[in-house]
Amino acid sequence: MTLSRRTILTGAAMLPLALHTLRFEAVAQTNPSAAAGSDIPPILFVHGNGDHAALWMTQIWRMESNGVPRNRLMALNFTDPLARSDDAVAQQGRSSTEDQRRELGEAIAKLKKRTGAVKVALVANSRGGNAVRNYVKNGGGGDVSHAVLCGTPNHGVFDWADNPGSEFNGRGPFLKGLNGSEGPEVTEGTAFLTLRSDGIDKYAQPDSRLLGKPGVATGVTSDGPALRGATNLVIGAIDHRETGFHPRAFREIYKFIAGREPARIDIAPENEVKISGLVTGTPGGAPTNRPVADALVEVYRVAPDSGERIGAALYATRTSADGRWGPVQVDPTWPVEIVLTSAGAPITHSYRSPFLRSSDVVHLRAGRALGPADTTAGAVVSMSRVRGYFGLPRDVVLLDGKEPTDVKAGVPTDSLSTIRLPVTDIGRPVAALFNQERIVVRAWPASENRITVAEFTE
Structure with a gap:
């Protein structure tokens, strides 16, 4: 069932949501007091392969809307979020399972110190769940009250004799060490x-079709994320990322x-909203969470139906060595354009739906470099869904009034869609639609090394 962004984000009405065999109703209610969430352990959110803390923004907002104090919520940035091809072999810009276990431990210690808590809860998506299991099993269980693993490939993405050193190989040493051969696959003392x-x-x-080997059995099934000894839930026709970031997952x-x-389940807007974050880069094409210095960040209020700027920049400042930008105050009803200018990357014009609450994890990465396919384009316009994938025919997905041809039907696998416009279209508004979230952008000239991105919140 398609979710209304207006319903989810503003709570204008009751939200009936039926997925798989489970059903619940989320009713917009009076925002709970902070005390209502103070009995919940501090929560550390852990992202997946190649990702960053910003993906947890909406789930953090939902926690806050249920009374969990902001200082008891934290999202981790792994320095080099991509896994190595072989976990035992060093690889530039990538991390080992031990790197992730160590960084997770450091973040847990920081959150415990900040809150004075004895234990914290961990919520992880995809690869982040590997780090959580590794930390809990290898001496860290005393720090962790709850571990929620969302779409984590606990038995591998594949189970092959090939690539034995891959962290994602079910028969490789890493996952075999976590899972064992019999008995519970979780660690006693932590609720999974x-x-x-x-x-x-x-x-x-x-089938290995999505791994480039059609017709070859992966050795895993849709039950692969389940663990013996854990509470295991199937939450419906949701994609890999949505297992962590969907409103259904939040419940x-x-x-x-x-x-x-x-x-x-909806997000309670704040009257005063301040946003800030970290600028990171993709050296050599590999996403990292290392800070980028001397990057210019500009923030503009824009008109919702045209993408045209309203007034002067709300913020225009270069990052220092720590890569941080902001804070900048915005209204929770304003769509915004965030422009990122950094060395060695295209000038990226990112258009966003209104920020309903404050956030310090509005992290920015420049868009991909313009390539041969873009050389004759007047403008390059993309739409991006960072908290899930575009599913056809499951979702309504339209860019400039057309269903994209670069989004595959069936199992959702694509989170980015791009069109190229002629020179005559430079400067005109272009609408991007994902279900009921609509963002209007402006087509910026590719000849000036500029790209335009509509980034969906849901």
Whole structure:
């Protein structure tokens, strides 16, 4: 069932949501007081392969909207978020399972010190769940009350004799060490929950088509994320990323950690919103979370139906050595354009739906470099869904009034779609639509090394 962004984000009405065999209703209610969430352990959110903390922004907002104090919520940035091809062999710009275990431990210690808590809860998507299991099993269980693993390939993305050193090989040493051969696959003393898709997780497929080997069995199934000894839930026809970032996932995450249903699933807007974040880069094409210095960040308020700027820049400052930008105050009803100018990358014009609450994880990475396919284009316009994939025919997905031809049907695998416009279209508005979230952008000239991106919140 398609979700209305207006319903989810503003709570204008009751939100009936039926997925798989489970059903719940989220009713917009009075925002709970902060005290209502103070009995919940501090929560550390852990991202997946190649990602960053910003993906957890909406789930953090939902936690806050249910009364969990902001200082008890934290999202980790792994320095080099991509896994090595072989976990035992050093690889530039990539991390080992031990690197991730160490950085996770440092983040847990920081959150415990900040809050004074004895234990924290961990919520992880995809590869982040590998780090959580590794930390808990190898001496860190005393720090962790709850571990929620969302779409984590606990038995591998594949189970082959090939690539034995891959972190994602079910028969490789890393996962064999975590899973053992019999008995529980979780660590006693920490409560484990796994959330998985009902068949459309791109990394839990029986056929290797999506790994470039059609017709070859992966050795895993849609049940791969489940663990013996954990509470295991199938939460419907949601994709790999949505297992962690979907509103449906939030209900189960909150319920498991808090021991009760959330008061609301929608996000309660704040009257005063301040946003800030970190600028990172993709040296050699590999995404990292290392800070980028001397990057210019500009923020503009824009008109919702045209993408045209309203007034002067709300913010225009270069980053220092720590890569941080902001804060800048915005209104929770304003769509915005964020322009990132950094060395060696295209000038990226990112258009965003209104920020309903404050956030310090509005992290920025420049868009991809313009390539041969873009040389004759007047403008290059993309739409991006960072918290999930575009699913056809599951979702309504339109860019400039047309269903994209570069988004594959079936199992959702694509989070980016791009069109190229002629020179005569430079400067005109272009609408991007994902279900009921609509963002209007302006087509900037590619000849000036500029690209335009509509980044969906949901």
